[in-house]
Amino acid sequence: MRNPLSALFSWGYFVAIYSFIFLPIAVLVLFSFQDGRLPIPPFNGVTFKWYAEVFADSRLMSALGNSLTVAALSSVIACVLGFCAAYGLARYRLPGTAFQRILLTAPMTVSYLIIALGLLVVFNWTGIRLSLWTVGIGHVVINLPLCFAIIYASMGDHQKNIERAARDLGANSFQVMVLITAPMLMPSILAAFFLSVTFSWDEFIISFLLSRFDVTLPVEIWSLLRSGLNPKTNAIGSLVFLISIVSLIVLELFIFRGRGKYDG
Amino acid sequence: MTANVTLQKITKTFADFTALNEVSLDIEAGEFIVLLGPSGCGKSTLLSIIGGFLAPTSGKVLIGGEDMSSVPPSIRPTTTMFQDYALFPHMTLRDNVSFGLRMRKMGRAERGKKADEFLDMVGLKASASRKPHELSGGQRQRVALVRALAVNPDLLLLDEPLGALDMKLRRQMQDELKTIQREIGTTFIHVTHDQEEAMAIADRIVVMNDGVIEGCGKPADIYMYPQSIFTAGFMGEVNFIPGKIVAEQDKRFQVETVFGPMHLSLNSFTAGTPNVGDETTLCIRPEQLRPISDNTERVTLCRAQVVDGAFVGTHFRCHLKPENAPELMLIAHMPQSTQLKAGGTIDVLVNPADIIALPSKALGS
Numbered sequence: 167m168r169n170p171l172s173a174l175f176s177w178g179y180f181v182a183i184y185s186f187i188f189l190p191i192a193v194l195v196l197f198s199f200q201d202g203r204l205p206i207p208p209f210n211g212v213t214f215k216w217y218a219e220v221f222a223d224s225r226l227m228s229a230l231g232n233s234l235t236v237a238a239l240s241s242v243i244a245c246v247l248g249f250c251a252a253y254g255l256a257r258y259r260l261p262g263t264a265f266q267r268i269l270l271t272a273p274m275t276v277s278y279l280i281i282a283l284g285l286l287v288v289f290n291w292t293g294i295r296l297s298l299w300t301v302g303i304g305h306v307v308i309n310l311p312l313c314f315a316i317i318y319a320s321m322g323d324h325q326k327n328i329e330r331a332a333r334d335l336g337a338n339s340f341q342v343m344v345l346i347t348a349p350m351l352m353p354s355i356l357a358a359f360f361l362s363v364t365f366s367w368d369e370f371i372i373s374f375l376l377s378r379f380d381v382t383l384p385v386e387i388w389s390l391l392r393s394g395l396n397p398k399t400n401a402i403g404s405l406v407f408l409i410s411i412v413s414l415i416v417l418e419l420f421i422f423r424g425r426g427k428y429d430g
Numbered sequence: 431m432t433a434n435v436t437l438q439k440i441t442k443t444f445a446d447f448t449a450l451n452e453v454s455l456d457i458e459a460g461e462f463i464v465l466l467g468p469s470g471c472g473k474s475t476l477l478s479i480i481g482g483f484l485a486p487t488s489g490k491v492l493i494g495g496e497d498m499s500s501v502p503p504s505i506r507p508t509t510t511m512f513q514d515y516a517l518f519p520h521m522t523l524r525d526n527v528s529f530g531l532r533m534r535k536m537g538r539a540e541r542g543k544k545a546d547e548f549l550d551m552v553g554l555k556a557s558a559s560r561k562p563h564e565l566s567g568g569q570r571q572r573v574a575l576v577r578a579l580a581v582n583p584d585l586l587l588l589d590e591p592l593g594a595l596d597m598k599l600r601r602q603m604q605d606e607l608k609t610i611q612r613e614i615g616t617t618f619i620h621v622t623h624d625q626e627e628a629m630a631i632a633d634r635i636v637v638m639n640d641g642v643i644e645g646c647g648k649p650a651d652i653y654m655y656p657q658s659i660f661t662a663g664f665m666g667e668v669n670f671i672p673g674k675i676v677a678e679q680d681k682r683f684q685v686e687t688v689f690g691p692m693h694l695s696l697n698s699f700t701a702g703t704p705n706v707g708d709e710t711t712l713c714i715r716p717e718q719l720r721p722i723s724d725n726t727e728r729v730t731l732c733r734a735q736v737v738d739g740a741f742v743g744t745h746f747r748c749h750l751k752p753e754n755a756p757e758l759m760l761i762a763h764m765p766q767s768t769q770l771k772a773g774g775t776i777d778v779l780v781n782p783a784d785i786i787a788l789p790s791k792a793l794g795s
Contacts, residue, residue, distance in 0.1 A: 324514070327514055327516040328516045328518060330503075331518075331577075334504070334508075334509055335504075335530035335581060337504060337529075341533065346518060
């Protein structure tokens with residue numbers, strides 16, 4: 167029994183909430199095809215020339231390459247470190263387990279600006295020059311707590327017995343970790359990896375403060391924006407959005423859907 | 431391969447709790463041993479110690495005569511079949527079964543062939559490329575068994591492996607375990623709390639309670655000639671009748687009970703020769719109580735009122751209220767042909783040679 171009025175209201179609400187979230191992105195994508203100089207209404211017609219310009223812009227393209235490299239490498243490092251920390255804390259009796267857990271996840275509560283400033287001071291003090299490497303280090307710092315939390319949450323006692331069986335059959339500790347534990351936790355390790363990639367991919371503050379000559383894409387877009395609105399910025403924004411969406415779909419299709427398969 | 435096992439005074443304490451108290455046991459090569467006891471009796475702890483997953487507080491485990499104290503589980507000549515199977519979920523059955531061989535550096539083709547042979551042994555060769563989650567409980571069980579056997583252990587430890595299966599499948603797996611064990615001759619140590627399972631598969635049953643061994647012997651011996659009140663009660667239903675030894679003549683003992691005097695031979699006293707004046711507890715299995723005398727050796731135990739009777743196929747299981755001791759409710763398994771009527775009275779007979787008399791002080795513990 168549904169009141170037509172309440173049905174109307176819930177549909178209205180549905181449309182309103184998703185418009186609120188996605189309208190700005192839709193507008194951004196729409197005006198990336200603007201046949202004109204300004205990405206504002208009225209919409210004059212469709213052209214791909216801004217995309218052509220984006221792909222012809224060597225600075226933008228190298229920034230895109232930098233972003234992908236930093237995102238992939240820093241995420242791999244964050245996942246490896248996060249997995250090792252989770253494995254250690256879940257499987258061995260260590261002093262102050264609870265305290266170490268808090269220590270590992272605490273950076274999640276600190277603003278990126280503070281982390282960036284702290285790292286900047288440290289790098290200056292130790293004489294490490296700013297580069298894509300320092301940006302990567304910054305991204306490991308922000309993504310490690312996330313990777314640790316996701317992987318640690320998926321380690322249960324059920325896997326403990328499986329690890330015990332592997333040891334019983336002759337595997338040493340390293341073999342157990344690499345051949346049994348890591349593959350068993352692969353869904354959550356991949357989830358941590360892809361989330362970490364998307365966070366690193368559109369992170370701005372740390373990349374801005376810790377980079378110098380080579381920059382990541384968000385920083386390059388920011389410098390483009392300083393010279394005013396331009397459909398080209400819409401085009402690069404749409405591309406960034408497309409890459410995020412693709413990695414989200416990959417995550418959904420291959421990881422979250424595959425979950426639960428190993429249970430029972 | 432196979433090996434004998436010797437447990438020497440194994441003690442294990444956790445903080446202020448003693449899980450095992452000086453447990454000693456000799457197991458022959460090729461024996462099928464069942465550790466039987468209620469949960470918390472220490473049987474699983476003992477199995478973990480034999481497998482090397484726990485270190486004993488004191489005592490030694492010898493396998494094939496060698497001290498295992500400093501040998502980690504990965505090098506011990508033992509493998510374990512776990513209660514929750516513990517199969518590797520991300521590997522095919524073939525990779526699961528060949529994992530131990532892989533750890534022993536056997537080549538891929540050779541270990542794959544070996545794994546297929548073992549899977550064939552339990553009828554799963556056709557599923558070798560499947561993953562564990564595609565199998566039923568009984569099939570996973572079989573994979574866990576052959577995975578543990580594939581590395582040719584001297585000793586297989588089975589930690590309540592049939593606990594999660596339904597009754598029919600459990601009976602079937604018991605038969606399979608027994609057959610496979612006979613075929614390969616490996617020493618098996620199997621932990622369970624199900625005394626029927628223990629009797630069905632064991633060469634020898636070790637009954638444990640509160641961290642000590644209460645009794646040890648062949649299934650028939652441990653059922654018919656228990657050496658402690660705990661064992662008598664744990665191995666199946668039993669009637670306990672308190673009594674006191676009042677006289678001895680030519681190795682025959684007169685025991686005074688509520689049903690009058692009973693004359694028992696020394697064979698009834700499985701826990702050792704008693705002294706006149708000792709309190710004793712007579713143990714009579716329900717199936718040893720009979721309604722009518724078809725054998726001159728039986729004597730009347732008492733006249734009793736039938737409280738109720740249930741036909742359970744092989745016998746009537748009934749509760750009887752003795753006339754001269756109504757508080758001592760007896761359980762009897764009467765033959766299928768018996769005419770039983772609730773409220774009626776019958777004379778209950780017993781063969782004194784079937785009675786076991788044990789020291790009383792342990793009663794109720």
